[in-house]
Amino acid sequence: MQTIYTDFLVVGAGLAGERAAVETAEAGFSAICLSLVPARRSHSSAAQGGMQASLGNSVMGEGDGPDVHFADTVKGSDWGCDQEVARLFADTAPIEMRRLAHWGVPWNRVVPGKSIYYKGGKQFEKVEAEEKEGLIMARSFGGTAKWRTCYTSDGTGHAVMCTMDNRCAEKGVEVHDKTEAIALLQDGETCFGVVARCLRTGELRVYLSKATMIAAGGFGRIYPNTTNAVICDGGAHTMCVATGLVPMGNMEAVQFHPTGIVPTDILVTEGCRGDGGTLLDVDEKRFMNIYEPEKAELASRDVVSRWMTHHMREGHGVKSPYGEHLWLDIRHLGKEHITGKLREVYEICTSFLGVDPIHQLIPVRPTQHYSMGGVRTNKDGAAYGLKGLFAAGEAACWDMHGFNRLGGNSLAETVVAGGIIGRKIAEYLEGSEAEFKTGLINDEVKKQRSRIDALIEGRDGSENVYKVRSAMQDALHKGANIFRTQEGLEKCVADLQEVLIRAKKIGLRSNGKGVNPELAAALKLEGQVKLALMVAYGALMRTESRGSHNREDYPARNDRDWLTRTLAYWKKPEDTLPTLEYEPASTVVEIPPGDRGYGHAKIISADDKKE
Numbered sequence: 001m002q003t004i005y006t007d008f009l010v011v012g013a014g015l016a017g018e019r020a021a022v023e024t025a026e027a028g029f030s031a032i033c034l035s036l037v038p039a040r041r042s043h044s045s046a047a048q049g050g051m052q053a054s055l056g057n058s059v060m061g062e063g064d065g066p067d068v069h070f071a072d073t074v075k076g077s078d079w080g081c082d083q084e085v086a087r088l089f090a091d092t093a094p095i096e097m098r099r100l101a102h103w104g105v106p107w108n109r110v111v112p113g114k115s116i117y118y119k120g121g122k123q124f125e126k127v128e129a130e131e132k133e134g135l136i137m138a139r140s141f142g143g144t145a146k147w148r149t150c151y152t153s154d155g156t157g158h159a160v161m162c163t164m165d166n167r168c169a170e171k172g173v174e175v176h177d178k179t180e181a182i183a184l185l186q187d188g189e190t191c192f193g194v195v196a197r198c199l200r201t202g203e204l205r206v207y208l209s210k211a212t213m214i215a216a217g218g219f220g221r222i223y224p225n226t227t228n229a230v231i232c233d234g235g236a237h238t239m240c241v242a243t244g245l246v247p248m249g250n251m252e253a254v255q256f257h258p259t260g261i262v263p264t265d266i267l268v269t270e271g272c273r274g275d276g277g278t279l280l281d282v283d284e285k286r287f288m289n290i291y292e293p294e295k296a297e298l299a300s301r302d303v304v305s306r307w308m309t310h311h312m313r314e315g316h317g318v319k320s321p322y323g324e325h326l327w328l329d330i331r332h333l334g335k336e337h338i339t340g341k342l343r344e345v346y347e348i349c350t351s352f353l354g355v356d357p358i359h360q361l362i363p364v365r366p367t368q369h370y371s372m373g374g375v376r377t378n379k380d381g382a383a384y385g386l387k388g389l390f391a392a393g394e395a396a397c398w399d400m401h402g403f404n405r406l407g408g409n410s411l412a413e414t415v416v417a418g419g420i421i422g423r424k425i426a427e428y429l430e431g432s433e434a435e436f437k438t439g440l441i442n443d444e445v446k447k448q449r450s451r452i453d454a455l456i457e458g459r460d461g462s463e464n465v466y467k468v469r470s471a472m473q474d475a476l477h478k479g480a481n482i483f484r485t486q487e488g489l490e491k492c493v494a495d496l497q498e499v500l501i502r503a504k505k506i507g508l509r510s511n512g513k514g515v516n517p518e519l520a521a522a523l524k525l526e527g528q529v530k531l532a533l534m535v536a537y538g539a540l541m542r543t544e545s546r547g548s549h550n551r552e553d554y555p556a557r558n559d560r561d562w563l564t565r566t567l568a569y570w571k572k573p574e575d576t577l578p579t580l581e582y583e584p585a586s587t588v589v590e591i592p593p594g595d596r597g598y599g600h601a602k603i604i605s606a607d608d609k610k611e
Contacts, residue, residue, distance in 0.1 A: 001203070001204060001205065001206065001445065002203075002205045002206070003205070003206045003207075003208065004032070004205060004206070004207050004208070005207075005208045005209070006030045006031060006032040006174075006207065006208075006209050007024065007029035007030045007031065007209065007210050007211070007429055008020075008021065008024045008029055008030065008031040008032070008209060008210070008211050008212075008213070008425060008429065009031075009032055009034070009193055009194065009207050009208075009209035009211070009212045009213070010031065010032070010033040010034065010212075010213045010215050011034050011181045011194065011212070011213065011214050011215065011216050011236045011239075012033065012034070012035065012042070012213075012214070012215035012216035012217060012236065012393070012395065013033035013034070013035035013039040013042055013165075013175050013177070014039075014042035014043060014044035014161070014215060014216075014217055014393060014414065015042070015044040015157070015160060015161060015164055015393065015411070015414035015415055015418065016044075016215040016392040016393025016394075016395070016396075016413075016414040016415075016417060016418040017033050017213060017215030017216075017392070017393070017418070018033060018039065018164045018165060018167075018168050018173065018175075018418070019164060019414065019415045019418025019419055019422060020213055020215065020390075020392055020418040020419075020421055020422035020425060021033055021168060021171075021173040021422070022164070022167050022168055022171055022173065022418075022422065023418070023419055023422025023423050023425070023426060024211075024422055024425055024426045024429065025168075025171035025172055025173050026171060027423075027426035027429070027430075029426065029429050030172075031172075031173045031174070032173070032174045032175075032176060032207065032209075033168070033173065033174070033175045033176070034176050034179045034180075034181055034194070034196060034207065035175055035176070035177045035178075035179065036177070036178070036179070036180055036199065036231045037177060037178075037231060038175075038177045039161070039165045039168070039175045039177065040158075040161055040162055040165055042161060042217075042231075043217045043218075043228065043229045043231060043232055044157050044160070044161045044217075044411070044414060045157050045158045045161045045162075046157055046158075046229060046267070047156055047157030047158075047410075047411045048154040048155065048156060048157065048267065048268075048269035048271060048344055048345070049139075049141065049149060049151060049154060049156065049269040049270050049271035049274065049407055049408055049411075050138070050139060050141070050149035050150050050151030050152075050156045050271065050408050050411065051093070051097060051149065051150050051151075051156060051160070051408055051411045051412035051415070052069065052093060052141065052144070052148050052149050052150075052406065052408035052409050052412050053069070053093035053094045053096065053097040053148060053150055053412060054066050054068060054069040054090065054093065054094055054146070054148050055094050055097065055135070055136055055138065055148065055150065056146070056148075057110050057132050057135040057136055057137065057138065058110060058126075058128065058132070058137055058138050058147050059126050059127060059128050059129065059132075060117075060126060060138075060140065060146065060147035061138050061146045061147045061148055062146075063146065064145070064146035064147075064148055066087075066090040066091045066093075066094070067090075068145055068146060069090040069093065069144075069148060070083075070086055070087055070090035070091075070590070070591075071145075071591060072143060072144050072145055072406060073086045073089070073090060073400065073401075073406060073409060074086055074402075074590075074591050075143070075591075075596045075597065076143045076300050076401075076402075076404055076405065076406040076409070076547075076596075077400075077401055077402025077403060077404055077405070077547060078302075078402060078403045078404055078546045078547035078557060078596060078601075079402065079546075079557075079559065079563070079591075079593040079594075080250070080253070080372075080399075080401075080402025080403035080404070080546055080547055080565075081399055081400055081401055081402030082379070082398075082399040082400065082402075082586045082588075083586055083588050083589055083590050083591065084379055084586055084588040085379050085398055085399055085400045086400045087588075087590065088379065088400075088416075088420060089400045089409075089412070089413060089416050089417070092416045092419070092420060093412050093416050096412070096415050096416050096419060097136060097150050097412075098136075099419075100160060100163065100415065101136060103163050103164075103166075103167055104163045104166065105152065105159055105160050105163045106152055106159060107136045107137065107150055107151070107152055108136075108137045108150075108151055108152060108153065108341070109133075109134050109135065109136065109137055110128050110132045110133055110134065110135045110136075110137045111128060111133070111137075112128045112129060112130045112132065112133045113127065113128060113130075114126070114127050115127075115128065117275070117276060118275065118276020118277075118332060118333060119140075119276055120276070120278060120286070120289060120296050120297070121276065121278045121286065121329070121332060123332075136150050137150070137151070138150055138151070139151055139271055139274045139275060139341075140274040140275070140298060141270055141271070141274045141298070141406065141407045141408045142270055142273065142274070142295070142297075142298045142299060142300055142301060142304065142406065142407050143295070143298070143299065143300035143301075143406045143407070143598075144298075144406065144408075148408075149271070149274065149407070149408040151271065151341075153340065153341050153342070153343055153344070154269050154271050154341060154342050154343060154344045154345055155343070155344050156411065157411060160411075160415070164415075178198065178199040178200050179196050179197070179198055179199065179205070180196060180197050180199055180235060180520065181194040181195070181196045181207075181235070181236060181239060182194075182195055182196065182197050182235075182239065182448055182523055182524075183195040183239055183242065183444055183447075183448050184212070184239045184240065184242075184243055184386075184389070185206070185208070185440070185441060185444055186243060186245075186386055186389075187437060187440055188245070189386070189387060190386065190387045190388045191212050191386045191387070191388045191389040192208055192209060192210070192212070192388060192434060192435075192436055193206065193207045193208040193209045193212060193436075194206075194207050194212065194239070195207075195444055195445055195448050197520075197523075199515060199520070200514070200515060201514060202512070202513055202514050202515075202516065202519070204445060204448060204449065206441060206445065208434070208436050208441075209388075209434075210388065210428075210429055210432050210434045211388050211390060211425050211428055211429055211432070212388060212389055212390070213381075213389075213390040213391060213392060213421075213425070214236045214237070214239075214240065214375050214383070214389070214390070214391040214392075214395045214396070215391065215392050215393050215395055215396075215418075216235065216236035216237075216395050217231070217232045217393065217394050217395055218232050218234075218370060218371040218374075218394040218395070219232060219233060219234025219237055219371055219528070219531055220232050220368050220369065220370070220371065221233040221234070221528075222234060222472060222473065222476060222528050222531055222532050222535075223254075223368040223473055223476050223477060224470070224473035224474065224476075224477050225260070225265050225367050225368060225477065226260075226265060226367060226368040226369065227257055227260050227265055227266065227267035227367050227368070227369045228368070228369070233524060233528065234524070234527070234528050234531050235523075235524045235527075236395060237374065237375065237395065237527070237531055238524050238526075238527025238528060238530070238531065239527075240375050240383070240389075241527055241530050241531065241534075241570045242527060242570070242573075243385070243386065244569065244570060244571045244572065244573075245385035245386055245569075246375060246376075246383055246384060246385040246386055246389065246569075247376045247384050247385060247567035247568060247569050247581070248373055248374060248375065248376060248397070248531070248534055248567070248568045248569075249373055249374065249375070249376030249397030249399065249565055249566065249567055249568075249583075250372055250373040250397055250399070250402075250403070250538075250565055250566050251371075251373035251374075251531070251534040251535045251538050251566065251568050252373070252480075252534075252535055252536075252538035252539035252542055252549050252566060253371075253372035253373050253401075253402070253403045253404070253547060253548055253549055254368060254370075254371055254372070254373070254480070254535060254548060254549075255301055255302065255368075255369050255370040255371070255372060255404060255405060255548045256301070256302070256305040256366040256367060256368055256369060256481075256482050256548065257270075257301055257305070257366065257367055257368075257369035257370070258270075258273075258279070258301060258304040258305050258308055258364065258366050259272065259273070259328055259362075259364040260364060260365060260366065260367025260369070261348065261349070261352065261353060261362060261363060261364055262320060262322050262323070262325040262363040262364065262365055263320075263322035263323075264352050264353075265367045266348055266352060267367075267369065268328065268345045268348060268349070268362060268364065269342070269344070269345060270301070270407040270408075271341070271342065271345075272328060272330050272342060272345060273297040273298060273328075274298065274407075275330070275333060275337065275341065275342065276330075276332070276333055277297070277328055277329060277330040277333065278297055278328075278329050279297055279304075279308065279326055279327070279328060279329075279364075280326065280327040280328075280329050280361065281311060281316040281317070281318075281326055281327070282316050282317060282318045282319075282326075283316070284327065284329075284361070287307070287311050287316065288304065288307060291307045291310075291311075292304075292307065292598050292599075294597070294598065295597075295598045299598045299599065300404055300406060300547075300596070300598065300599070301369075301404065301405075301406075301407060301548075302403075302404040302547050302548040302550070302599075303598055303599040304366075305366035305482055305548075306482060306483070306550060308326055308365065308366055309366055309482050309483065311326065312324045312325075312326065312365075318363065320363065323365070324365070325363045325364060325365040326363075326364060326365060327361040327362065327363065327364070328361065328362040328363075328364045329361055329362075330342065330345070330357050330362070331357070331358065331359060331360070331361070334358075335358050338357055338358050339358075342357075345357060345362075346358070349362055366482055370394065370405060370410060371394060372397070372399075372401045372402065372403060372404070372405060372547075372548070373397050373534075373535070373538075373566075374391065374394065374395050374396045374397040375389075375391035375395055375396050375397060376396075376397045376399075376565075376567060376583075377390065377391050377392075377396050377397065377398050379398070380420075380421065380424040381396065381398065381417065381420070381421030381424055381425070382424070382428075383396075384567070388428075388432070390421060390424075390425055392414075392417045392418050392421045393410075393413065393414045393417060393418070394410060394414075396417070397565075398413070398417055399565065400413060400417075401413075402546075402547060403546040403547025403548055403549055404547030404548045451523070452512065452519065452523070455506055455507065455508050455512065455519060455522045455523070456508050456511065456512035456519070457507075458507025458508065459507075460504060460505050460506070460507070461504075461505025461506065461507055462505070462507040463502045463503070463505045463506050463507065464506075464509070465506050465508070465518060465521050465522045465525055466518075466521070468499060468502045468503050468506065468525060468529075469521065469525055469528070471495070471499045471502070472496065472499045472503075472525075472528065472529050472532050475492050475495040475496050475499060475532070475536075476492065476496075476532050476535065476536065478491075478492065479491055479492025479493075479495070479536060480492050480532075480535050480536045480539050482550065483550055483552050484539055484549070484550060484551050484552065485551065485552050485553050486540070486551075486553050489536055489539055489540035490540060492536040492540075493533065493536045493537050493540055493577070496529060496532050496533045496536055497533070497576050497577070499529050499532075500526070500529045500530070500533065500576065503525045503526040503528075503529045504526055506522045506525060506526075508522060530570050530578065533577060533578055534568040534570075534578045537568075537577055537578055537580065538566045538568055538578075538580060539551075541566075541580055542562060542566065543558070543561075543562075544556060544557055544558035544561070544562045544604075545557055545601065546558075546562065555601070555602060556601070556602040556603060556604050557601050557602070557603050557604065558604040559593045559603065559604060559605055559606040560604050560605065560606050560607075560608050561604075563584075563585040563593070563606060564582040564583060564584060564585060565582065565583040565584075565585070566580060566581075566582060566583075567580070567581040567582065567583055568580055569581070593605070593606060
C-alpha cells in the first residue's frame, strides 16, 4: 500500500482548495489536492454569473463599498450569518478580485460612453465614465444595492478555475485526480490525513499530513433535483460525520435556485435576471413585480424561489410531461448580448433543451442548488472537534451566508476564504509537529478494506444501492423542500430512518473491482442518509422561518428564540437520529436584526417577551 506525505492535504481541488494550497505553497510548504476529477472539471468551473466585490467601477456601482456589501450580505442571510466573518469577506473581496486579475483572470472591463441595459424587461441608458475605462466591470445580481458582481461573460467559474490551476502548477501544488478520500485518519484529538481510494484501480492509499482541509463542495446530490454535478455528493462530509466528533453546522439551510432548466435541472445563471431577464407565467405575464414591487426578479434567491412555487400553486404554472414550470424570458436582451455575455446560457439551452433563447422562452423552476450548512468552522477555518482539520468553500459552514446566500457571494467566498484560511493554515504549519501513529493507521486501513469486502460479498444484506439512494432523495424532496411543515418533516424523518436501516444492508451486484461507480456510491450512502437526516431533523426542530428555511406552520422569523446556529453530530454509529446542539449567535453584531426590505416576513423581535 502506498503512503504519501505532505505538509498540507486538501480534499477537493476546486477554487477554495486550490486557493488555500497556493497560499501554503507560497509560504514554503508542500501541498497536495485530492480530486475525483481533473481539477479544471471541479464544480467551481460550472459557476456562471460572477463574484461579488465592491469595486464600484461601473456607474451603477457608484457609492458601493465594503460597508454596503456587508449590509447586503447580512440582510441576505436573514440575520443568520456570523457578522464577523461577513465583515472579513466584504473587506477582502475587492483585494482578491484584483489579485485574480493580476494572476490572469480576463474580467469583463468597463467600456466608457453610452450603453443600454435592461431592468424588469424595460430598456434604460447608462453612461460609463472615461476615467474608468479598462477597470473591472460588474453586473447586477439579486439582493444587492449596487452592481458589484465581477464576471467573465457567463463563464466566470471556468475562467477563474483555469487561472487558479495554472497558479497551482506554478507553485508546485500537486493534484492527485481520480482519487476519493473515504476516511479521516484521527486519534480522537488530531486529524493527520486520510485513507483514499484510487478510482482507476480501486487500490487504497494513505495520505499523511500536518493539516487537512475539506474543500469538496456541497452535497446537493442527496436531493433528486439539483443543479449540482454528480461529484457533489457529500462524500467528504460523510468522513467528518463518521468521526462522531466534528459537527455539521446549519444543515437545514438549503438553497433552491430559481432558474434550473426543465427537465435537466442544469442551472442558468442569475446573470440572466441581473442583465434584465424576466420571469413569466403560463399566460406569459410577469408576476415577480406584483409580489416584490421594488426588487422583483432580483429579490434574494430564497424569496424568488418561494414566490415562483407559490405562483405555480395558485394555478399559473406551465404544464409539462416533467412537471410544472415557469418561463425565463431573455429575448429582449438581443442576439449580441445573449451570444456574448450569456453565451453559456445560449449553449446550454440549445444543446440540452433544443431551445433558442434569442427567440424562445426558457422553461425554469426552483431547484436545489447550494448548501449553507457544512463542516462547522471558526473564523480561521478550523473545524470544530479535531485539531489539524480545516474546511472552506461550500463544504464548510464558515457562516458568512447564514440561512440564505446572495448570488455571486459563494464564488467570491471560495477565493476569499481560501486565501484567508490558507494563511491561517500556513501559520499553523509553522508551529506544528506531526506524530503519525502507525498502529492506528493500519487499523483504519483494515477497517476500510473490511467495509469494501463486506459490500462486495453482500455480508450485511442485498439491498440495491441505487434504489436505497432513490428512497433517500424522494423523502427529502417531499418533506424538506422549499416549503416545510411539521407533518411533512416528521414523515421525512421517519422515512429516512427506515432508509438508514436499508443503507446498512447494501450488497453489490458487480464485483467491485477497478473503476466501479456502484462501489463508490455504496461506500458513502449510509453517510449520505445521515446528512439527509441532519437536514430534515434540524428543519423539524427549528420552529421558525429564516432565509431558505421556510416553515409554513411557523411563518415568522423568530429572533427571540432562534438566533442560534444548529450543530448536528452523529455521536454513535448505532444512533438513529443526529444529536442537535445549538451555538449562540455571534457576539459581534454591527447590524442589529431588522427587516430585509423584501420577502414580507413577520419578525418576532429578540426583545419580545415569551408568551
